[in-house]
Amino acid sequence: MPAAITNRFLDPAVLGEIAALDLIAKTVVEGFISGLHRSPDFGFSQEFAEYRAYTPGDDLRHVDWNVYARTEKAYLKRYRGETNTTLMVLLDASASMGFTSTAISKFDYAKYLASALVYLAHLQRDSAGLIVFHDDVANFVRPSARQGQLMRLLHGIDNAQIGTRTDYRRPFFELQQFLRRRGITVLISDFFEDPERIVETVEPLRFRGNELVLFHILDRRELEPKLGEPVLLRDMETGDALEVSPDYAHNEYRQKMNAHIENLRQKAQGAGLDYFLLPTDRPLDAGLREYFTVRKGRL
């Protein structure tokens, strides 16, 4: 793909016009991969890393027989990223994710992100799984690296429907039943919940050796609401209505929202979780590139 095109970040609205989710994922991933030299954490590629002396019990399939023929010593050939990681994507399908002020909703944006991640895992031959949840688990695709897994995941993401309220406890309880292997868990949500409660709920995954990443999806109007007059707002999850004045929305709401984001960021980092805010008006590939750049630097 020409550099001129790959260097141009993809507008979420442009992605919204692409019907096929696999094509969206491919477009996004190729877009940001072309800007990265290497993905250290997701690297399960066949790229050679080092030799290690054979010890009893090692799999003989990894012995480099050519070296043994020359040196009569057995060495195992190691490859970069050969960690056999499992990627589990948790997609929040609560009603609040249906909010939008632009061409695509938060849920659409979250779908694109999930698709991009599972596609990336597929490229690196990692096993990947999916849980779509709201107040219950709406869909579960068991992690696997088998052929056809990508299509199953994309199909699951594509068919995900907006549900009702968000409840992290139940889906995470079920998730713990399946995550027996060390892996990476990505939670995509708008996190309209008490940060402490969120972290308390997802933190147990971290103790099992999992790496947990929180992608916080918010609409620009949720971050900076603009009201020209007092309006009556209805909560998309609870159905409650409330009249809101422009002054409040402009001042106090923004303060509270910023405090919520900061609180969540601190709580997550305190618990060893990765936190990354993605407003829906931000190009997805640019967001992913930034995230991976930050992550690489931290490693």
Place this chain on the structure above:
Amino acid sequence: MGFLSPWFLAGIAAIGLPLYVHLLRQYERTPQPFSSLMFFERRVQSSVKHRRLRYLMLLALRLALLVLLALAFANPFVNRTSAATHRRKLTVIALDRSFSMREGSRMTQAKAEAHRILSGLGGREPVQVVALDANIENLTPPEADHTVASAAIDSVESNDRASSFGEFTRALRVLDQSSGMRLDAHLISDMQQSSMPPNFRDLQLGPHTTLTLHSVGKRNEPNWAVNTVTTSAHVYDPKTTRLTTTVAGWQTGAATRNVTLVLDGKTLASKQVSVPANGRAEVQFTAFDVPYGSHRGEVRLAPADALPQDDVFPFSVERSDPSRLLFLYSGNRPQQVFYYKSAMDSAPDSGLIVQPLSLDQAGNVDFSKYAYVVLNDPGELDKSLAQSLCNYISHGGAALIAVGPNTVRAGRVPLSGDHIGGTHQIQGVGFVDAQHPAVVGTGRFENVQFSEAAWLTPKPDARVIAKLANGSPLLVEERMGEGRELIFASTLDNSTNDLPLHTSFVAFVVQSGHYLAGLEDVASSVTVGTPVTLRHSKDQSTAANVVGPDGKRALSLSEATKALTFDLTQNGFYDVQRANGHRALIAAHTDRRESDLTTAPAENLELWRNTGVTAAGNQNAAQETGEQQTRPWSLWRYALGVVLLAVLVESIFASRYLKEERQTA
């Protein structure tokens, strides 16, 4: 405050529309979905959310807009105090400069009084000086500079015109209405009784005018004058000359006066006459010699009195041979002239001699030698003859055209070209314009029958002098250049009518003859102010000329070529040369009403003064004392102006709110 059209106030009910839009629509407002309300708090405005008016300012503007619109249509008014009490004061100083002010030192006294009034005014108080005679002349505009007014007062000189208080009052009424000021008028005059109008209503002052009368001269000063002079302006036979003059005295006792007839400065005769107290006496001079030509005559009264100018009465007289008129008849029928010539010859001092001539012999005639031409049933004229006659008439000549059977057959009136529609059978006369000089004194042609008369179709600008009983024109006057022609719808003999058999025929022949010859308007003396006709059309080909009593040309070059008339403004002799070349010596005398120095009764003057605003208190005095005289003052224009302003502001606010709504959406 009230409303001239209160039913339009029902339109205020339309304010329900914006109230519905702004207030009631709030109940139908749909909530906007939002992802989560966890960061919002319930505020006070929530409890009153459905009652809160949206866009309070916009609503107020729209309500005001509708209310003001209804008010504008309802035509509100307020009762406003009459502006009279708030008007600025304008002092009007009027000086009588009529002929009577020549008596003694009246004019000097009048100027002194005017200066006294002027000096009594405030420093910058506006003042206007006017001069009064038969007309009103504004000598200054409303002027705060009193030096200008003072100079105007000094410039006033008495003239030979009569004064008219009616005209002065009319001018004050106009000024009262047009100036918007409160008039404080001062009339300085000798207050002649003769200056009062015949109808007292003509002395009604305006509602904002205060009149103060300043009388100068002695009351009821006695005066003698030559009141009238009656003589013929044309003398054809010196043996028949006769002049009758009247000597009058006002406020005088019985006395004997000496009356002298002077011609060109030469005394012709002198007579003593006894005049009774406050009366008049008549004196006749007969068979005095008048040489050929125009002469300046005077009748003088001796001894002179305090007003000597009216002791001399100018008159003009001209001696000449009688003028000839050409009577053209058709064919070989000279008897046609019989009746016309007989009638003209029967009138003493007609000054006209009839010269008959056949149309066949008129080809080489110089018509300019004749006073006028009579065409009796000429039929269709030879073209060259018609052209000659037209040229003659256009240059100041005249013609009397009698339309008989020959002319009816031709279908058109010769020279004028008027269409002839046929003939009438046996008609009497239905209408005669008795004021027309051509038929003055002829009566109404009673019992005259026209067995055959032409059906004339005169030009639109023609003047119909007489009509037949069926309304068809009988005698029509039409203009051609500087000349004129009379068209008679029948013949001047007894072939088609019996007019020559009636006595009115003589009067008709003489009067119409004098009119066509230009002798009808010649008087021995006319009153100052009489207009003199200089030309009948605005044709500038020939200039007129007037030399006044002072021996100077009275017309500017522009007036000499354009003016139709000229007013005789001075007592004395005017040498007038009209545009048609006719010369005349015209004598002008002052209006002898000015010679009557009798003062108007004090009660009449007081009544006149009371028609305006007085301090004594009448219906108008209420205004001066501040009593409320109110009048409705309509406010709809102002309401409409505020409506337009409200529309403008509403547009600005609505645009701003719409912009915010778009941003919110």
